[in-house]
Amino acid sequence: MLFRAEITVKLKNGMLDPEAATIKKALKHLGYDCRSLKQAAVFELEFEADSRQNASDVAQGMCQRLLANPIIHDYSIVLE
Amino acid sequence: MKIAILRFGGSNCDLDVQKALNNLGVHAELVWYKEALEGFDGAIIPGGFSYGDYLRAGAIAAQTKIMQSVQEMASDGKPILGICNGAQILSESNLVPGTFTLNQYPKFICKWVKLLKIGRSPFTSLSDEVVKLPIAHKEGRYVVPPELLKELYENDQVVFKYVDDKGYPTSAVNPNGSQDNIAAISNLEKNVLAMMPHPERASEKLLGSVDGNAIFQSMIRHINSL
Numbered sequence: 631m632l633f634r635a636e637i638t639v640k641l642k643n644g645m646l647d648p649e650a651a652t653i654k655k656a657l658k659h660l661g662y663d664c665r666s667l668k669q670a671a672v673f674e675l676e677f678e679a680d681s682r683q684n685a686s687d688v689a690q691g692m693c694q695r696l697l698a699n700p701i702i703h704d705y706s707i708v709l710e
Numbered sequence: 711m712k713i714a715i716l717r718f719g720g721s722n723c724d725l726d727v728q729k730a731l732n733n734l735g736v737h738a739e740l741v742w743y744k745e746a747l748e749g750f751d752g753a754i755i756p757g758g759f760s761y762g763d764y765l766r767a768g769a770i771a772a773q774t775k776i777m778q779s780v781q782e783m784a785s786d787g788k789p790i791l792g793i794c795n796g797a798q799i800l801s802e803s804n805l806v807p808g809t810f811t812l813n814q815y816p817k818f819i820c821k822w823v824k825l826l827k828i829g830r831s832p833f834t835s836l837s838d839e840v841v842k843l844p845i846a847h848k849e850g851r852y853v854v855p856p857e858l859l860k861e862l863y864e865n866d867q868v869v870f871k872y873v874d875d876k877g878y879p880t881s882a883v884n885p886n887g888s889q890d891n892i893a894a895i896s897n898l899e900k901n902v903l904a905m906m907p908h909p910e911r912a913s914e915k916l917l918g919s920v921d922g923n924a925i926f927q928s929m930i931r932h933i934n935s936l
Contacts, residue, residue: 645853646851646887647812648815649812649816650816654814670927695773696765696769697765699769699809699811701765701808701809701853701854702809702853
């Protein structure tokens with residue numbers, strides 16, 4: 631079966647995000663004053679798996695082994 | 711004695727490291743990541759931008775097969791030195807604790823720094839207390855969970871800190887926002903060292919410092935003692 635996964639990887643709460651801070655500042659220069667700003671990486675994948683459980687395990691594996699660094703990142707997986 | 715210098719697509723300090731070792735009379739071979747890593751007494755992962763720093767610096771190189779061989783060498787007690795991108799690869803491979811991520815001020819920094827030697831490491835046995843080496847990175851901010859940080863000190867795994875001229879690790883001389891000014895970290899067994907500064911760029915008088923040679927000489931001395 632073909633599965634689609636949307637994997638979002640973002641910094642854990644409280645982690646310093648210098649890029650987000652810079653973007654927030656740039657928005658302020660444009661007149662948009664945000665109380666907070668976070669950014670994340672989104673990966674959209676399509677892959678074959680035997681079952682939904684198997685697809686979920688595969689996506690988890692991708693996150694744990696490459697897409698996220700558990701020291702600084704949290705991730706979420708939406709499977710279709 | 712034979713030292714391996716690993717090469718990935720995007721490694722660019724490989725020849726500098728080789729020259730620094732050759733200057734010290736050590737035979738060092740360049741090993742492309744698809745080749746076998748066999749018969750070496752130690753390995754150095756040089757700086758550069760492996761795989762364009764895609765995803766996170768070092769993340770993709772860390773998943774290559776040759777890094778399994780590096781893991782085995784480390785388990786055998788052989789010394790492994792990761793410099794800059796090599797340090798990032800070692801942290802992404804979980805060969806050293808913590809991780810190196812985007813600098814606090816998110817730009818590439820290239821400058822000379824002063825470093826204080828902390829504790830005992832087989833890579834610094836011949837080094838002065840305070841050394842001058844250059845850094846050149848955008849992802850060099852050392853991050854480690856607080857509970858782990860305590861363990862690193864207890865186990866003597868912090869090897870270098872960024873310090874001022876008097877040898878104090880002040881926030882003013884912390885170039886990238888690293889936790890506790892940490893510039894180099896080792897594994898529990900001490901035979902794997904990940905350091906952001908470049909010893910090979912401080913290996914000849916002409917370059918402005920020769921302090922880096924002591925890192926390589928210490929590594930060699932350690933190999934000879936095994």
